[in-house]
Amino acid sequence: MAAKRVTMKDVARASGVSASTVSFVLNDAPGQTIPDATRERVRRAAAELGYVPHGLARALREGSSRIVVLNVARLPRDGVALAGFIGGLSDELAEHGHTLLVRYRDAPDDADPVLAAISPRAVLDLDRVYFDDEPELADGGWVDGLAAHTAVQLRHLVGAGHRSIAFALRGDERLSRLGALRFDYARDAAAEAGLPALVPVAVGHPAAAHDRDALAALLAEHPEITAVAGVDDEAAMRVLAAARALGLAVPDRLAVIGFDETPFAELAEPPLTTVRIDTAAFGRRAARELLGLPAATDDRGSASLAATVIRRESA
Amino acid sequence: MAAKRVTMKDVARASGVSASTVSFVLNDAPGQTIPDATRERVRRAAAELGYVPHGLARALREGSSRIVVLNVARLPRDGVALAGFIGGLSDELAEHGHTLLVRYRDAPDDADPVLAAISPRAVLDLDRVYFDDEPELADGGWVDGLAAHTAVQLRHLVGAGHRSIAFALRGDERLSRLGALRFDYARDAAAEAGLPALVPVAVGHPAAAHDRDALAALLAEHPEITAVAGVDDEAAMRVLAAARALGLAVPDRLAVIGFDETPFAELAEPPLTTVRIDTAAFGRRAARELLGLPAATDDRGSASLAATVIRRESA
DNA sequence: CTCGATCACTAAATCGAATTAGTAGGAGAG
DNA sequence: CTCTCCTACTAATTCGATTTAGTGATCGAG
Numbered sequence: 230m231a232a233k234r235v236t237m238k239d240v241a242r243a244s245g246v247s248a249s250t251v252s253f254v255l256n257d258a259p260g261q262t263i264p265d266a267t268r269e270r271v272r273r274a275a276a277e278l279g280y281v282p283h284g285l286a287r288a289l290r291e292g293s294s295r296i297v298v299l300n301v302a303r304l305p306r307d308g309v310a311l312a313g314f315i316g317g318l319s320d321e322l323a324e325h326g327h328t329l330l331v332r333y334r335d336a337p338d339d340a341d342p343v344l345a346a347i348s349p350r351a352v353l354d355l356d357r358v359y360f361d362d363e364p365e366l367a368d369g370g371w372v373d374g375l376a377a378h379t380a381v382q383l384r385h386l387v388g389a390g391h392r393s394i395a396f397a398l399r400g401d402e403r404l405s406r407l408g409a410l411r412f413d414y415a416r417d418a419a420a421e422a423g424l425p426a427l428v429p430v431a432v433g434h435p436a437a438a439h440d441r442d443a444l445a446a447l448l449a450e451h452p453e454i455t456a457v458a459g460v461d462d463e464a465a466m467r468v469l470a471a472a473r474a475l476g477l478a479v480p481d482r483l484a485v486i487g488f489d490e491t492p493f494a495e496l497a498e499p500p501l502t503t504v505r506i507d508t509a510a511f512g513r514r515a516a517r518e519l520l521g522l523p524a525a526t527d528d529r530g531s532a533s534l535a536a537t538v539i540r541r542e543s544a
Numbered sequence: 545m546a547a548k549r550v551t552m553k554d555v556a557r558a559s560g561v562s563a564s565t566v567s568f569v570l571n572d573a574p575g576q577t578i579p580d581a582t583r584e585r586v587r588r589a590a591a592e593l594g595y596v597p598h599g600l601a602r603a604l605r606e607g608s609s610r611i612v613v614l615n616v617a618r619l620p621r622d623g624v625a626l627a628g629f630i631g632g633l634s635d636e637l638a639e640h641g642h643t644l645l646v647r648y649r650d651a652p653d654d655a656d657p658v659l660a661a662i663s664p665r666a667v668l669d670l671d672r673v674y675f676d677d678e679p680e681l682a683d684g685g686w687v688d689g690l691a692a693h694t695a696v697q698l699r700h701l702v703g704a705g706h707r708s709i710a711f712a713l714r715g716d717e718r719l720s721r722l723g724a725l726r727f728d729y730a731r732d733a734a735a736e737a738g739l740p741a742l743v744p745v746a747v748g749h750p751a752a753a754h755d756r757d758a759l760a761a762l763l764a765e766h767p768e769i770t771a772v773a774g775v776d777d778e779a780a781m782r783v784l785a786a787a788r789a790l791g792l793a794v795p796d797r798l799a800v801i802g803f804d805e806t807p808f809a810e811l812a813e814p815p816l817t818t819v820r821i822d823t824a825a826f827g828r829r830a831a832r833e834l835l836g837l838p839a840a841t842d843d844r845g846s847a848s849l850a851a852t853v854i855r856r857e858s859a
Numbered sequence: 860c861t862c863g864a865t866c867a868c869t870a871a872a873t874c875g876a877a878t879t880a881g882t883a884g885g886a887g888a889g
Numbered sequence: 890c891t892c893t894c895c896t897a898c899t900a901a902t903t904c905g906a907t908t909t910a911g912t913g914a915t916c917g918a919g
Contacts, residue, residue: 234905236904236905236906237905237906237907238905246868246869247868247869247870248905248906248907249869249870249871249907249908249909250867250869252906252907252908253868253907253908256907258908261867262865262866262867262868263866263867263868264866264867267867267868282905282906283604283904283906284662284906285600285603285604285609285662285663285904285905285906286874286904286906286907287905287906287907288600288874288906289598289600289601289604289874289875289876289905289906289907290873290874290905290906290907290908291874291906291907291908292874294600294662296662298645306627306630306631307622307623307624307626307627308622311622312621312622315621315648316621316648319648319649323649328647328649329647329648329649330613330645330646330647331645331646331648332643332644332645332646333631333634333644334634334638334643347599347600347609347611347662348599348600433807463807463808463811466808466811467811469811470811470813473813492748493778493781493806493808493811496778496781496784496785496808496812497811498785498788549875551874551875551876552875552876552877553875561897561898561899562898562899562900563875563876564877564878564898564900564901565897565898565899567876567877567878568877568898571877573878576897576898577895577896577897577898578896578897578898579896579897582897582898597875597876598874598875598876600874600875600876601874601875601876601904602875602876602877603904604874604875604877604903604905604906605875605876605877605878605903605904606876606877606904607904860919861918861919862917862918862919863916863919864915864916864917864918865914865915865916865917866913866914866915866916867912867913867914868911869910869911869912869913870909870910870911870912871908871909871910871911872907872909872910873906873907873908874905874906875904876903876904877902877903877904878901878902878903878904879900879901879902879903880899880900880901880902881898881899881900881901882897882898882899882900883896883897883898884895884896884897885894885896886894886895886896887892887893887894887895888892888893888894889890889891889892889893
């Protein structure tokens, strides 16, 4: 920011027209009658001077900038799901000349004066979607959203013959809201399949033997349970470790399925069956919605929004 | 952005002074002779109207904004290390009235005109630090940076009596640069300990039996190798899985140590020994440097920048 | 010849903030 | 009385872009 900035005035001077004309040429503004020779002269001057528009001034005048902000706030930050979503969102926005910036501040309130500084074109508030709003209305719900993916997970166990299922949650604060949502959806999917009520089990407590004890208590109280669906792969792998500690055969005595396919799933003992979601596709869809573009019409669209069961040995 | 914005002119009108006076009051500008009663009147009007400064206009006038941008670009995006770093960076910046925004675009070049739109106070280009610059000069190097943490990993194996060590890399494109750096540092640390040359082994290839075959080939060629240091926990856990497939006793025949402590490390069979780095502390330090603040003087500083070995059963 | 449309531009205003360069009035010292 | 300093403000400008509202000249149709 220290060097003298090339402004539109410099380009105007160099090309012998006014700054207004420079703006019309560089923005290809409709309704202007500027001959090609003049346009070419302006473009050359801009290139030679290395002119870069001052986005602040543009945004101030236009009323918004070409930035899209993703507000993650209280949601889990370190998983493959979010990374994929960000990748898809960022790539699609970039294809339309916008830049994605991700905000991780632990504040649910997005009336942030500093954020207002950049007048983003749009703010995608994942925090609000999953904490304040009804996610089923925003993320595809039972069609192709989190609810639908949860149903795929449950249906895999039902399809394998399981009639009594537990749902493994874990204590990560950032996962509590999503975990509660996932449990609700799983409970509904179980009810839909005519199954008895889904039973929750909490894993991931810091105490060394907690997971083993929790699983033992679960099966003592519900010996009819033959399968566990994990809120995510980590929860499922904790159930695997507890099952191993209890000497339970997986999947014969207890089947286990994860969710969100981390690279660690295949390294588990036994390798973990899980549910893969193409979160990048969700990111791309979200980008198009934010920009007011029509949904992508290629085949890639709806197929990749559906969850896929990655079959391994645990369920 | 649809609602009528309250501007400084509105506050001026409501408090009966000029917009200049409003600016002087709200910014506590030095060298102005404004009585307290007038100041109070202006502040009350601003509060009642819900005035929020238009950051774009402020930034345009001042020449920069209160945004700090972290450019991740080609680096790994989904690990606990980055999440921790972002958390620390974001929190420290917030304490000083700045907002962190993270840019994930896969472009190494940060001369992005759209990014210029927000005139960030600073840009922390992790991509450049680890791809273009000499990281040891920027991240603490052999004192408390990645090189020092790598040395801690190696020294743990040396301390356990290992004299011939392999280094497990994995094929993730985003990890290639960091992996190469880590291998270089590990090789130097091994040389420093008077050990024979460190031997690389690549894991994580998609082919199902690849890791097992790679480990078998490594030990066939180097039967003297008794330990493996992983570029990260995932690589280490792949070595564990391959060792299991080959019927190798861990840590008796082969000791394995990871890096960056994922939650999955303790779920491995056997539980993985790894190296923990408090990346949030690095984030906080980076924030202070970006803002030109002196280093934090509390005890928390240097202690938490050091790597810690988390001892479990694999090494 | 007159009038309307078109071409090829332009000056001025706007966006909303901070800063610069004042000005009128009052008080105190010489 | 005059001069200097201080108080309590103000109008205008600046930042750099886009947009609004033109203007002079030319051409073609009636």
